[in-house]
Amino acid sequence: MGRRLTFDIFRYNPSVPGSTPRIQTFQLEETPGMNLFVALTRLREEQDPSLKFDFVCRMALCGSCGMLINGRPRLACKTFTRDLPAQINLFPLPVFKLLGDLSVDTGTWFRNLALKTGAWLHTSRAFEHDAREERMDNETALRIYEAERCIECGCCLAACAKVHLQKEFIGAAGINRLVRFMLDPRDERGVAQYFEVLGSENGIYGCMGLMGCEDNCPKDLPLQLQLAYIRRRLAATGVSRSQTRQGKG
Amino acid sequence: MSSYRIHVTDALIIGAGLAGERTAIELAARGLEAVILSLVPPRRSHSTAAQGGLQAALGNCAQGRGDSPDVHFKDTVKGADWGCDQNVVRLFVNTAPAAVRQTARWGVPWSRITAGKRRMPDLSVVEESEASAGLITAKKFAGTTKWRTCYAAEGTGHALQYALDGMVLSLGVTVHDRIEAIALIHDGRRCLGAVARCLRTGDLRAYLARATVIATGGCGRIYGLSTNSVINEGTGLFLALDTGLACLGNMEAVQFHPKTMPPTWIPVSEGGGGYILDRNLDYFMPYYQPKNKKVPYRDVIARHMQERIRAGLGVDGPHGPHLWLDIRHLGATHIERHLQNLAVFCRDFGGIDPVRELIPVRPAQHYVMGGVRTNIDGAVYGLEGLFAVGEAACWDLHGFNRLGGNSLAETIVAGMVVGRKVAEFALGHSLQYSSRLVGEHLAAQEYRLRSLIAGKNGCENCYELKKRMQRIMMEYVGIFRTGTGLRKAMAELQELHQRAQQVRLVSNSRGANPELEAALRLPGMVRLALCITCGALARTESRGSHYREDFPNRDDINWLNRTLAYWPPGAELPVLKYEPVTITELPPGERTASA
Ligand SMILES: Cc1cc2nc3c(=O)[nH]c(=O)nc-3n(C[C@H](O)[C@H](O)[C@H](O)COP(=O)(O)OP(=O)(O)OC[C@H]3O[C@@H](n4cnc5c(N)ncnc54)[C@H](O)[C@@H]3O)c2cc1C
Ligand code: SF4
Ligand code: SF4
Numbered sequence: 001m002g003r004r005l006t007f008d009i010f011r012y013n014p015s016v017p018g019s020t021p022r023i024q025t026f027q028l029e030e031t032p033g034m035n036l037f038v039a040l041t042r043l044r045e046e047q048d049p050s051l052k053f054d055f056v057c058r059m060a061l062c063g064s065c066g067m068l069i070n071g072r073p074r075l076a077c078k079t080f081t082r083d084l085p086a087q088i089n090l091f092p093l094p095v096f097k098l099l100g101d102l103s104v105d106t107g108t109w110f111r112n113l114a115l116k117t118g119a120w121l122h123t124s125r126a127f128e129h130d131a132r133e134e135r136m137d138n139e140t141a142l143r144i145y146e147a148e149r150c151i152e153c154g155c156c157l158a159a160c161a162k163v164h165l166q167k168e169f170i171g172a173a174g175i176n177r178l179v180r181f182m183l184d185p186r187d188e189r190g191v192a193q194y195f196e197v198l199g200s201e202n203g204i205y206g207c208m209g210l211m212g213c214e215d216n217c218p219k220d221l222p223l224q225l226q227l228a229y230i231r232r233r234l235a236a237t238g239v240s241r242s243q244t245r246q247g248k249g
Numbered sequence: 250m251s252s253y254r255i256h257v258t259d260a261l262i263i264g265a266g267l268a269g270e271r272t273a274i275e276l277a278a279r280g281l282e283a284v285i286l287s288l289v290p291p292r293r294s295h296s297t298a299a300q301g302g303l304q305a306a307l308g309n310c311a312q313g314r315g316d317s318p319d320v321h322f323k324d325t326v327k328g329a330d331w332g333c334d335q336n337v338v339r340l341f342v343n344t345a346p347a348a349v350r351q352t353a354r355w356g357v358p359w360s361r362i363t364a365g366k367r368r369m370p371d372l373s374v375v376e377e378s379e380a381s382a383g384l385i386t387a388k389k390f391a392g393t394t395k396w397r398t399c400y401a402a403e404g405t406g407h408a409l410q411y412a413l414d415g416m417v418l419s420l421g422v423t424v425h426d427r428i429e430a431i432a433l434i435h436d437g438r439r440c441l442g443a444v445a446r447c448l449r450t451g452d453l454r455a456y457l458a459r460a461t462v463i464a465t466g467g468c469g470r471i472y473g474l475s476t477n478s479v480i481n482e483g484t485g486l487f488l489a490l491d492t493g494l495a496c497l498g499n500m501e502a503v504q505f506h507p508k509t510m511p512p513t514w515i516p517v518s519e520g521g522g523g524y525i526l527d528r529n530l531d532y533f534m535p536y537y538q539p540k541n542k543k544v545p546y547r548d549v550i551a552r553h554m555q556e557r558i559r560a561g562l563g564v565d566g567p568h569g570p571h572l573w574l575d576i577r578h579l580g581a582t583h584i585e586r587h588l589q590n591l592a593v594f595c596r597d598f599g600g601i602d603p604v605r606e607l608i609p610v611r612p613a614q615h616y617v618m619g620g621v622r623t624n625i626d627g628a629v630y631g632l633e634g635l636f637a638v639g640e641a642a643c644w645d646l647h648g649f650n651r652l653g654g655n656s657l658a659e660t661i662v663a664g665m666v667v668g669r670k671v672a673e674f675a676l677g678h679s680l681q682y683s684s685r686l687v688g689e690h691l692a693a694q695e696y697r698l699r700s701l702i703a704g705k706n707g708c709e710n711c712y713e714l715k716k717r718m719q720r721i722m723m724e725y726v727g728i729f730r731t732g733t734g735l736r737k738a739m740a741e742l743q744e745l746h747q748r749a750q751q752v753r754l755v756s757n758s759r760g761a762n763p764e765l766e767a768a769l770r771l772p773g774m775v776r777l778a779l780c781i782t783c784g785a786l787a788r789t790e791s792r793g794s795h796y797r798e799d800f801p802n803r804d805d806i807n808w809l810n811r812t813l814a815y816w817p818p819g820a821e822l823p824v825l826k827y828e829p830v831t832i833t834e835l836p837p838g839e840r841t842a843s844a
Contacts, residue, residue, distance in 0.1 A: 015760030032567040049764035050756030057298040107290025120415025121356030135383025
């Protein structure tokens with residue numbers, strides 16, 4: 001017989017007039033190998049079918065299921081109940097718009113970020129159908145991939161004190177996404193162009209170096225390394241922070 | 250009708266996975282306005298979870314030398330057990346290399362060739378030349394003669410999806426996420442768009458377009474055990490089916506992944522270097538050995554494993570019987586370096602250390618070869634202006650068994666090829682509709698919603714019925730099929746189909762409500778289950794993944810054809826029709842796995 005788990009779950013459905021935030025308590029018997037994907041699915045199917053949360057891939061690849069699990073931003077799909085006490089408190093991630101219960105709109109946040117920062121490969125060159133691909137050494141490909149593999153779950157943002165204070169700060173995930181393109185020799189943007197996006201209080205200078213991001217990234221992205229890379233790259237260009245401030249007025 | 254939002258666009262694309270986004274890019278590049286709908290933000294689509302890689306005959310790496318679209322063609326047709334359309338296969342293999350290279354231009358960090366020698370797990374040595382250094386590399390996948398599977402480190406689907414989504418953003422394509430298409434709008438001849446429901450607010454709206462594209466992915470979640478994302482419920486398939494005009498092709502062709510891990514059935518692939526053991530720790534698949542280079546087709550491995558479990562030689566686990574996958578002999582270094590994904594999955598989702606422990610595995614549903622039947626242009630049979638691409642479609646590249654790596658490649662090839670055809674159609678046809686017709690379609694959906702919410706339909710529990718359907722499919726319509734079992738499944742599903750329309754919601758909120766969404770999808774899912782079951786019952790032969798114990802041989806005289814399932818309005822069962830399979834280059838022969 002497994003433990004009897006108690007779940008205290010934040011409930012609120014903004015799309016229903018008159019709904020008010022509350023905590024609902026559920027009980028569930030723990031089963032072998034249970035993770036929070038299994039547990040929440042069972043709670044919905046067996047106890048309260050209106051319970052809202054987001055799972056897609058259930059294998060830590062799609063980034064849908066970030067939530068506060070006993071106060072920490074985590075992916076629910078890769079959290080075993082056996083690593084938690086019998087009392088489990090679930091809250092939606094802060095920072096993002098609440099859609100209902102544990103479901104938040106990380107998708108819109110990241111979409112806006114991508115639009116704001118131009119987070120796609122900028123190239124002016126047309127594709128030639130019959131030409132062989134350009135070469136790239138594998139080291140470079142792997143370095144790009146190391147930054148590319150962020151799944152935009154938002155855990156790092158939820159853990160970042162600065163994001164809470166400053167809504168426009170693009171956070172470690174935003175900076176990491178731009179590093180991905182800076183590392184890519186196929187991208188035609190120069191440092192000056194990146195600087196326009198990154199060289200401000202909403203970019204790299206917004207970061208206070210508190211490390212909340214890296215400690216909470218479920219994909220173990222080397223976020224501090226990437227933040228340091230940007231600082232170095234920008235410093236090396238000789239464009240100082242005060243200059244850009246003046247330049248931008 | 251005035252109270253509903255109506256969006257008018259050139260092309261409506263239902264689905265933001267790789268197939269949908271690649272199609273949208275093609276349209277936008279041709280100056281058309283496209284709107285993409287998705288249940289989830291595009292980057293969370295199922296495609297991002299495909300890690301393995303995709304097949305394209307670039308022939309760059311040493312083990313891929315001599316590869317060509319011709320070799321890829323043969324592998325695909327054999328893998329399909331000749332059930333595919335060879336014109337489509339030809340188009341696909343010829344286009345795949347360019348389609349992959351194009352995604353390199355869009356930013357996919359494809360893994361590249363490094364010159365020098367490399368020792369493989371079987372101790373053989375592979376040497377890459379200086380001349381090929383820096384080109385896109387490839388690895389081995391089951392069922393391929395050459396190393397042809399291109400990959401981006403450990404996350405091919407992710408890298409592709411992010412690159413394509415970046416292009417979608419840069420081209421200014423509109424994406425409406427958390428919107429579910431729940432019915433197609435048509436006038437009996439031409440498709441005019443779709444009625445959709447907002448999953449944030451619960452509101453209904455209509456999208457009207459000159460051309461509509463179904464790119465909604467697979468329907469794995471009809472089965473109780475599936476590797477698919479939880480949103481893969483086949484909505485796009487029954488949207489088409491429910492018009493009574495379009496049809497589904499080869500729905501009985503369902504692929505099972507041999508090795509998935511409880512409790513959430515995540516596939517664990519070790520690339521053929523492991524042993525499969527039963528409860529007595531017996532290596533019961535002598536050919537499935539690291540020394541033997543012939544890795545059999547997926548359907549063959551899955552059958553052997555299931556047979557062992559059925560013979561009572563499975564291990565009793567808390568989540569049902571399973572077998573073991575043993576990779577301990579490969580050693581910590583190899584596992585951590587070359588089988589990173591597997592190691593991570595074992596630890597994060599199985600709580601297992603694969604370096605020291607055995608991994609519990611059993612087969613689970615993985616891929617549907619069937620889908621909305623289209624011609625080689627992606628144009629859906631029976632409804633003008635409607636197209637389908639990707640896993641949701643059956644233009645019939647895969648026949649009765651898909652080769653691993655061919656479906657990601659299919660998404661980008663089909664997106665490119667079909668996208669062009671959609672553009673041509675949209676440019677050549679104006680949008681003509683009557684507001685009465687649109688109003689009727691909206692009203693019909695509004696009525697469905699209202700009756701569900703009002704609890705007037707009956708008193709069935711949606712999740713109980715869904716689980717029942719999933720159990721029936723696992724038990725009778727899985728890896729092994731028999732006439733008796735399939736007839737039983739058919740009868741039970743037919744009863745379920747009635748009951749699925751008598752659901753009463755336990756919850757009562759009208760806005761965003763997961764139970765309501767599930768209840769809306771359920772009858773359509775049962776219809777898909779019936780299409781699979783009836784197709785499998787009628788097909789009295791075994792071909793690829795479709796295995797009839799009572800008809801264990803392939804029967805080219807009677808069954809070298811494609812099943813087409815129609816659902817006339819109000820019918821209780823699908824109507825099955827058949828059409829011949831196109832054979833152009835490779836006549837049916839023996840199906841042996843490649844070296
Ligand atoms: C675990 C796993 C691993 C795999 N690995 C590989 C691999 O290594 N190589 C390979 O070739 N293949 C692999 N496959 C198969 C491959 O991932 C899929 O076939 C492919 O990604 C399908 O892409 P798609 O664009 O057709 O659909 P999907 O990526 O599933 O996208 C479907 C889209 O449709 C949307 N949608 C669905 N219904 C509606 C609706 N009613 N209204 C609005 N939007 C809707 C969804 O939100 C989603 O955006 C794997 C499959 C699994 C399950
Ligand atoms: S280091 Fe601290 S301030 Fe900087 S992004 Fe990470 S959490 Fe935020
Ligand atoms: S950096 Fe890590 S925590 Fe932040 S969004 Fe990406 S994957 Fe999530």
